[in-house]
Amino acid sequence: MSNDEELKQKVIEWFQKHSKEGHTKFYMKDVVHDLCGQYEKRAIQKAMNDCTVDGTLKYWSTGSSTMFCLPENF
Amino acid sequence: MEDKTPMVDELEKGPWPSYVKELKRAAKKHDSVKDLIKVQERSFQRKMTQWKHGGIVGVKGYGGGVIGRYVQNPEEFPNVAAFHTMRVNHPSGWFYDTKALRTICDIWDKHGSGMTNFHGSTGDIILLGCTTEELQPTFDELSEHGFDLGGSGSDLRSPTACVGPGRCEWACFDTLGLIYDITKTYQMELHRPPYPYKTKIKASGCPNDCVAAIARSDFSLIGTWRDNLRIDQNAVKEYADKKFDIQRLVVAKCPTEAIELVKGKLELTHPEDCVRCMHCINLMPKAIRPGVDTGATILVGAKAPIIHGAVLSTVLIPFIKVQPPYTEIKQLWEKIMEWWDENGKTRERLAELIDRMGMPAFLKAIDVEPCPQMVNTPRANPYFFWG
Amino acid sequence: MEDKTPMVDELEKGPWPSYVKELKRAAKKHDSVKDLIKVQERSFQRKMTQWKHGGIVGVKGYGGGVIGRYVQNPEEFPNVAAFHTMRVNHPSGWFYDTKALRTICDIWDKHGSGMTNFHGSTGDIILLGCTTEELQPTFDELSEHGFDLGGSGSDLRSPTACVGPGRCEWACFDTLGLIYDITKTYQMELHRPPYPYKTKIKASGCPNDCVAAIARSDFSLIGTWRDNLRIDQNAVKEYADKKFDIQRLVVAKCPTEAIELVKGKLELTHPEDCVRCMHCINLMPKAIRPGVDTGATILVGAKAPIIHGAVLSTVLIPFIKVQPPYTEIKQLWEKIMEWWDENGKTRERLAELIDRMGMPAFLKAIDVEPCPQMVNTPRANPYFFWG
Amino acid sequence: MCPTDVGPPDFKTMLPDVIKKNYGKWKYHEILKPGVMKHVAESGDELYTVRAGSPKLVSTDFIRDLCNVADKYCDGHLRFTSRYNPEFLTPKKENVEPIIKELNKLGLPVGGTGSGPGACLSNVIHTQGWIHCHGAASDASGIVKALMDELYDYFVGKKTLPAKTRLSLACCLNMCGAIHASDVAVVGMHTRIPNIDHEKMRAMCEIPTVAASCPTKAIRRHPDPNIKSVVVDETKCMYCGNCFTVCPAMPLANAEGDGVAIFVGGKVSNARKPPMFSRVVVPHLPNNPPRWPEVVNTVKHIFEVYADNARMGERMGEWIQRVGWERFFKLTDLPFPVQLIDDFELARDTFRSTTQFKWT
Amino acid sequence: MCPTDVGPPDFKTMLPDVIKKNYGKWKYHEILKPGVMKHVAESGDELYTVRAGSPKLVSTDFIRDLCNVADKYCDGHLRFTSRYNPEFLTPKKENVEPIIKELNKLGLPVGGTGSGPGACLSNVIHTQGWIHCHGAASDASGIVKALMDELYDYFVGKKTLPAKTRLSLACCLNMCGAIHASDVAVVGMHTRIPNIDHEKMRAMCEIPTVAASCPTKAIRRHPDPNIKSVVVDETKCMYCGNCFTVCPAMPLANAEGDGVAIFVGGKVSNARKPPMFSRVVVPHLPNNPPRWPEVVNTVKHIFEVYADNARMGERMGEWIQRVGWERFFKLTDLPFPVQLIDDFELARDTFRSTTQFKWT
Numbered sequence A: 001m002s003n004d005e006e007l008k009q010k011v012i013e014w015f016q017k018h019s020k021e022g023h024t025k026f027y028m029k030d031v032v033h034d035l036c037g038q039y040e041k042r043a044i045q046k047a048m049n050d051c052t053v054d055g056t057l058k059y060w061s062t063g064s065s066t067m068f069c070l071p072e073n074f
Numbered sequence B, C: 001m002e003d004k005t006p007m008v009d010e011l012e013k014g015p016w017p018s019y020v021k022e023l024k025r026a027a028k029k030h031d032s033v034k035d036l037i038k039v040q041e042r043s044f045q046r047k048m049t050q051w052k053h054g055g056i057v058g059v060k061g062y063g064g065g066v067i068g069r070y071v072q073n074p075e076e077f078p079n080v081a082a083f084h085t086m087r088v089n090h091p092s093g094w095f096y097d098t099k100a101l102r103t104i105c106d107i108w109d110k111h112g113s114g115m116t117n118f119h120g121s122t123g124d125i126i127l128l129g130c131t132t133e134e135l136q137p138t139f140d141e142l143s144e145h146g147f148d149l150g151g152s153g154s155d156l157r158s159p160t161a162c163v164g165p166g167r168c169e170w171a172c173f174d175t176l177g178l179i180y181d182i183t184k185t186y187q188m189e190l191h192r193p194p195y196p197y198k199t200k201i202k203a204s205g206c207p208n209d210c211v212a213a214i215a216r217s218d219f220s221l222i223g224t225w226r227d228n229l230r231i232d233q234n235a236v237k238e239y240a241d242k243k244f245d246i247q248r249l250v251v252a253k254c255p256t257e258a259i260e261l262v263k264g265k266l267e268l269t270h271p272e273d274c275v276r277c278m279h280c281i282n283l284m285p286k287a288i289r290p291g292v293d294t295g296a297t298i299l300v301g302a303k304a305p306i307i308h309g310a311v312l313s314t315v316l317i318p319f320i321k322v323q324p325p326y327t328e329i330k331q332l333w334e335k336i337m338e339w340w341d342e343n344g345k346t347r348e349r350l351a352e353l354i355d356r357m358g359m360p361a362f363l364k365a366i367d368v369e370p371c372p373q374m375v376n377t378p379r380a381n382p383y384f385f386w387g
Numbered sequence D, E: 001m002c003p004t005d006v007g008p009p010d011f012k013t014m015l016p017d018v019i020k021k022n023y024g025k026w027k028y029h030e031i032l033k034p035g036v037m038k039h040v041a042e043s044g045d046e047l048y049t050v051r052a053g054s055p056k057l058v059s060t061d062f063i064r065d066l067c068n069v070a071d072k073y074c075d076g077h078l079r080f081t082s083r084y085n086p087e088f089l090t091p092k093k094e095n096v097e098p099i100i101k102e103l104n105k106l107g108l109p110v111g112g113t114g115s116g117p118g119a120c121l122s123n124v125i126h127t128q129g130w131i132h133c134h135g136a137a138s139d140a141s142g143i144v145k146a147l148m149d150e151l152y153d154y155f156v157g158k159k160t161l162p163a164k165t166r167l168s169l170a171c172c173l174n175m176c177g178a179i180h181a182s183d184v185a186v187v188g189m190h191t192r193i194p195n196i197d198h199e200k201m202r203a204m205c206e207i208p209t210v211a212a213s214c215p216t217k218a219i220r221r222h223p224d225p226n227i228k229s230v231v232v233d234e235t236k237c238m239y240c241g242n243c244f245t246v247c248p249a250m251p252l253a254n255a256e257g258d259g260v261a262i263f264v265g266g267k268v269s270n271a272r273k274p275p276m277f278s279r280v281v282v283p284h285l286p287n288n289p290p291r292w293p294e295v296v297n298t299v300k301h302i303f304e305v306y307a308d309n310a311r312m313g314e315r316m317g318e319w320i321q322r323v324g325w326e327r328f329f330k331l332t333d334l335p336f337p338v339q340l341i342d343d344f345e346l347a348r349d350t351f352r353s354t355t356q357f358k359w360t
């Protein structure tokens, strides 16, 4: 697995771990904050965006603020 | 469902150009707008919005640029069941050639409702009313033709500039050039919401501030000059000859008594007192001009009332030269964004964060030296830190 | 223990009257002041106070009027081991006859240190330095001679008034009469701390505010008038004849352009614009006087910085007539105290409570109608209640 | 695969030749008449601008109409101002009148220029309203049309104003358009607490997030633990809509309670006085579509009092600052309800800490 | 048994005859020279006032000295002003010079009057300092003596000021004397966190009360549960002394850290401009008894710059408001450290929301 793929995987795992009933949508910041010890901030941001292109994550927005979630929680 | 829309129709009358007329024009081609008119009538009857909250859509890879919208009663108004808007970024200064405009119109008639806001109040072209399915095709076709989405959500919103050097003799820097450069440089930040909340950049070429940067951008650039304004005494004489009351209308209104009539001549008798408010220049554009050592003041923090009340931007950098490639400005902005991103709570704008952490902490974090120009007055309370 | 006090002695020199000289005069009669001088020298050496925190003392039946004080090193300074102050309430306007003053002096030389603050900054006579044992005898003797204690702790502090009708031509009401009446009426509140914290009342006879009521009293009365100021044109002429520059020094500085020189006459051309700032009157006391329909503006909330920063009083009642028995004023004050007492947290002054509960809630509670005079501007934020 | 992140077109490709040539080298301008300006470059070149009013909410055909005019007289170029007004730019003086004629034929007024004495009213900055927003406490396009029909003469310069006057409208207190520093602002306002949909709450919202969203801590968990929802404390709710933004189950819309507030006296430019906020002068007027007579009359009345009383060149806020708010209320005959007295975070600084005030 | 609640003596019994007669019926006044005023009543009666400077902290013998003068020339009456200055009142013009002579013989300067152009400096409002207060971060009487020795000429009118100038001093930020609206204020300031005495804490203080007293929440329970005390977070402490007020175990006094701050530009009267707060211009100067040279020089320097630059009749704060704070710092050559920028509760309103400022 390339570094990129590995990071995307980590991101998805993060979402699987943190999504629970009543709390499924997260800010980019939440994820970056948790993973930034291991990875560079920009790389995490890019991985999250790449996930939305793959469809493994989805953007969720109120119009004014933007969050991410797993497709099944959309 | 009643098809008559008497209340809406009422607004076809009257001298001011009617949006209802526009709706009806679009309704001829688009069933969605037929329903939209009925929805508007319903709102008038019920005195309430007929739209549901949010509902989220976007185009591939982008986290912003689309506002999802669904009607409350899709069974009654099926053609606006999903009626999203797309925010399309504008060329700096809102300059267009008709070819580009016609292209947008054609794409939008093909994929959407044919209704627009030209423009939205941030400055985007608002394509108003799109089904979920048509979002991606609309975007694809737009981007093929050189247009791209603007911001929405927790991202950098479409930066805007006053017309500046495009037409205005007072532009103290190239507002259009700067804003275009910034827009291009930060495409990532525009399209992929990385921040705690929205953030805005606007640039006005002089203190008249024709894009209202000081009122509505977290990072506001406003043109100014460091030397003295220039006066052409011949032109002054022309104004006087035309019975323009220089004393009453100009001199008496200078906020700092910097400019005076001395034996028929208009003189900047106290150049060090001029606060470059533009008033005298505004009133006598043929006779008075800004200086030649021009640049910008950078102010930060403006925003609308949510949550702690509206804020106007406040001085951060009294003077900076504004020249391509604008490195210093961009580095400053990036530093600010980093601090905000690091410390900001969700839905907390820059000004609110500064208020919460304190201006001194902000200055320290972004490595800017304090100076008296930043404040109207020093503090009155004795509560300061040395730690 | 070294008896030399070189640093303190240094302050006997110089043109301004020396408190050190005063200390040494008292030290001749009082051992406590001998020690006090040494304590002062020690403070100068160590750059620190040599006094301990608090300690509660008082006279029988009173909760205020005495500030307990103990020295940090009683073994070194035994004569100031306990060195309390008594706050003795002053006659309104700080008027005395020498008999009364000599009586106080004699009592204080008998029971205390012979040192005083004439006066303390609230306005009391501060008898500075008393042992615990001598407090009650001092008080007893004072009260026998018609003097009583002032406030301290969570009570009404000694109310004060400017000299007003006693000597000043501008007094718009009887400051001395009102303050004496209030002081007598609220002896209970002055001596037996019933409140969440201290509270103060001050009265100035006109907007010059010579007791600084607006800066330091929770309930501030400031004289004003409802009709027009009075101008004596003959006197104006006298000023003009003496080359007094009326235009530059008076007219140009009127904050509202209400007064103008019209063909050598000084006229209140816009009486409705006069904000009664006193400026023109102050500069031309022989020619201009307040109007005759006089009374007071009541403002509330002034205080020093602890805890939320200093506050100036703000307009509550734009105009009230001030006439004995002052019923309306006293009822208003009582209502305010009741609300404060009911809702205030400990150590929360009136202004802080108003800020916490909101001015509208305060007005409602004390049943005062809102009016534009209460504010500089209406609110800018959209967050108001209807509930 | 389509390109992404192309950004907007380069504005330089959109400029008419006369601007390309004189870019950044303008010398002065004149306002020839309402809606018509002449800019002169250092080179001596001239640029004429004709500005038209637009309803902002327009069809593609409207834009094509504009394009036709631009093709005919402006070498295929036009621009829009920061307040939505289309501008037609041409170096040819002789094109000015024909452009005006064509625009009038399209039903578009020409005007909206000027800042000093004799200024026109510009177009209203406004928002979505009931046309598109879920949060709107009032409409936008409808009320703006009603307003501008009445204020039309101010736009075209038949009536003038003492100085630049910016009229703005937002359909809720989010104040899209940043209208908080306008000479006159009309703001949609709720006055009733959220009408909670407990069903939806369970399905769509996260309770801790909802509770946290309320700036006044008016939201608590529902006392009945079986109901996974919240309740709102009526005395604490200031109808701000923060809860609704994060949770669709808390709409504030209410046919009786919704309406608008009028704010007055803001400005943005740094000319003479620094920028100022607009201030609430009427806390509530009802929604009465389609013509909102109460709102239109109040705004028009304020315009008239301003025009009658301010000095030449004095912005609304500058005038009020000079004469005082007490005089403003007297002159306009507007009541002064307690809602106008600030009780939010910086309220203290709005109180009057001086005996300087006027009786009137 | 002694009477209680007798209240202060009735002031009416203390008034000299000429005042009793003309009470509330004064017509005008004149300042004849520094420290000497003449008030004229409607009746034509005249009242002469001679004002002297006092060190405020005085012995009973000092008061007896004053009584002797009053007995000799003023029928046994005198008063004190709201700034502690004794005033001698007499209807007899011929008594004025003898009073002055006697006062001078006692070492007391006559002066301190006037507000307009050519005003004298009045006496310093001040507090207890190291003479009596447990919280003092600086002395009061000592530093005031050092100041007034240098500013003496301004009191007696040998040097004059553009307008009334109120110099005030408080020995800690409680600001007894309400000096927060003075033309120049000197305020004792701690700059180190409380030095906690854990023993005393156990004996004398209630920990929850102590923790609650801190406005910045800098106080937490001691991490070691065996120590029944608290710790202070250095980054959050603003040295306000609230904790010390409720708990003697938390003194802030520190020989190195203590000193004074200088505030400038406040006023109280409503004349011309509304009342204003004083603003911090020097956040820290050291305590250097007995003559505090840094403080004295700084204050004197500010006086001189003010006298040289302000217009006639312009209070310190009015002058600064007109020329701007940036100019004040330029003219005084004082540095602008970050502590001067507000970060307390109403800080937002002190920021500059305009491009209007001066380069200097």
Ligand code: SRM
Pocket (backbone or CB within 6 Å): C067, C069, C085, C087, C117, C119, C120, C121, C122, C123, C124, C125, C126, C150, C157, C198, C200, C216, C217, C302, C303, C304, C305, C306, C307, C349, E126, E127, E128, E132, E133, E134, E135, E174, E175, E176, E177, E178, E245
């Ligand atoms: C003696 C006096 C200073 C002086 O030398 O003149 C004084 C001395 C003290 N003041 Fe004061 N205050 C004195 C007038 C004032 C004034 C001026 C006034 O009343 O016009 C103020 C500002 C006005 C106000 O009330 O806001 C004042 C505001 C304070 C404060 C801050 C109150 C606030 O709300 O901000 C405190 C702190 C406190 O109450 O905890 C305080 C507390 C104190 C204490 C009791 C110290 C304490 O924390 O317990 C001082 C005792 C000193 C001592 O050892 O004797 N003192 N204090 C003044 C009273 C003399 C008199 O009765 O005539």
Ligand code: SRM
Pocket (backbone or CB within 6 Å): B093, B161, B162, B163, B164, B167, B168, B169, B170, B208, B209, B210, B211, B212, B282, B283, D029, D031, D037, D080, D081, D082, D083, D084, D085, D112, D113, D114, D115, D116, D122, D123, D164, D166, D181, D182, D183, D266, D267, D268, D269, D270, D271, D315
């Ligand atoms: C076209 C536009 C800039 C753009 O990039 O689109 C523009 C263009 C000009 N402005 Fe502006 N201003 C434009 C929006 C603004 C705004 C923002 C707004 O209105 O939302 C402001 C701030 C308004 C405020 O303070 O609230 C603005 C405040 C000014 C001022 C200062 C007026 C004052 O005295 O406060 C001037 C000076 C003047 O006109 O005397 C000015 C002057 C000018 C001049 C004369 C500059 C020039 O030499 O070209 C331009 C023609 C003005 C006219 O309409 O008479 N412009 N101008 C904007 C037209 C908007 C519209 O359609 O009405």
Ligand code: SRM
Pocket (backbone or CB within 6 Å): A062, A063, A064, A065, B067, B069, B085, B087, B117, B119, B120, B121, B122, B123, B124, B125, B126, B150, B157, B198, B200, B216, B217, B302, B303, B304, B305, B306, B307, B349, D126, D127, D128, D132, D133, D134, D135, D174, D175, D176, D177, D178, D245
């Ligand atoms: C479309 C537009 C109004 C218009 O008709 O022109 C708009 C529409 C919305 N705005 Fe806005 N805002 C629009 C310009 C603004 C501006 C003006 C500006 O950018 O110059 C502001 C004030 C400046 C600022 O950012 O502070 C603005 C301040 C807000 C706020 C309050 C933000 C704050 O920090 O106070 C919200 C509320 C939020 O973010 O939750 C908001 C939220 C919204 C939302 C997304 C509603 C929501 O709560 O989710 C609206 C979607 C309406 C819809 O159904 O389409 N909108 N909004 C404007 C964007 C068009 C464009 O891209 O050109």
Ligand code: SRM
Pocket (backbone or CB within 6 Å): C093, C161, C162, C163, C164, C167, C168, C169, C170, C208, C209, C210, C211, C212, C282, C283, E029, E031, E037, E080, E081, E082, E083, E084, E085, E112, E113, E114, E115, E116, E122, E123, E163, E164, E166, E181, E182, E183, E266, E267, E268, E269, E270, E271, E315
């Ligand atoms: C005696 C005293 C009242 C008292 O009850 O004790 C008093 C007495 C007079 N004041 Fe005062 N003021 C007295 C404290 C004040 C204060 C309070 C303070 O200084 O702490 C103020 C507010 C100061 C401020 O604004 O910060 C004050 C602001 C004024 C003013 C307004 C000055 C201005 O332009 O801002 C005047 C008018 C004038 O003098 O032109 C005034 C005028 C006067 C007049 C001329 C009134 C009169 O007709 O008798 C009196 C003689 C003034 C003089 O000294 O030249 N008095 N006056 C106070 C003397 C204090 C002292 O010993 O210096």
Ligand code: SF4
Pocket (backbone or CB within 6 Å): B162, B163, B164, B165, B168, B169, B170, B171, B172, B204, B205, B206, B207, B208, B209, B210, B211, B223
């Ligand atoms: S902000 Fe200044 S430079 Fe820009 S258009 Fe307005 S007046 Fe011209």
Ligand code: SF4
Pocket (backbone or CB within 6 Å): B229, B253, B254, B255, B256, B257, B258, B259, B268, B273, B274, B275, B276, B277, B278, B279, B280, B281, D272
């Ligand atoms: S630009 Fe403004 S401050 Fe400067 S001289 Fe002109 S009017 Fe005065």
Ligand code: SF4
Pocket (backbone or CB within 6 Å): C162, C163, C164, C165, C168, C169, C170, C171, C172, C204, C205, C206, C207, C208, C209, C210, C211, C223
């Ligand atoms: S406040 Fe007014 S009435 Fe009282 S002494 Fe001062 S000037 Fe006279």
Ligand code: SF4
Pocket (backbone or CB within 6 Å): C229, C253, C254, C255, C256, C257, C258, C259, C268, C273, C274, C275, C276, C277, C278, C279, C280, C281, E272
């Ligand atoms: S009292 Fe003040 S406001 Fe009234 S006329 Fe005199 S100077 Fe002007």
Ligand code: SF4
Pocket (backbone or CB within 6 Å): D127, D128, D129, D133, D134, D135, D136, D137, D170, D171, D172, D173, D174, D175, D176
């Ligand atoms: S102002 Fe409020 S209701 Fe109107 S578009 Fe903006 S968010 Fe929606």
Ligand code: SF4
Pocket (backbone or CB within 6 Å): D193, D194, D213, D214, D215, D216, D217, D218, D219, D232, D236, D237, D238, D239, D240, D241, D242, D243, D244, D252
């Ligand atoms: S509308 Fe605002 S104040 Fe009311 S409950 Fe919702 S978030 Fe709280």
Ligand code: SF4
Pocket (backbone or CB within 6 Å): E127, E128, E129, E133, E134, E135, E136, E137, E170, E171, E172, E173, E174, E175, E176
């Ligand atoms: S200012 Fe502070 S230290 Fe000085 S007397 Fe008042 S409370 Fe004590």
Ligand code: SF4
Pocket (backbone or CB within 6 Å): E193, E194, E213, E214, E215, E216, E217, E218, E219, E232, E236, E237, E238, E239, E240, E241, E242, E243, E244, E252
């Ligand atoms: S001095 Fe003030 S800020 Fe510091 S710990 Fe004590 S109460 Fe808190």
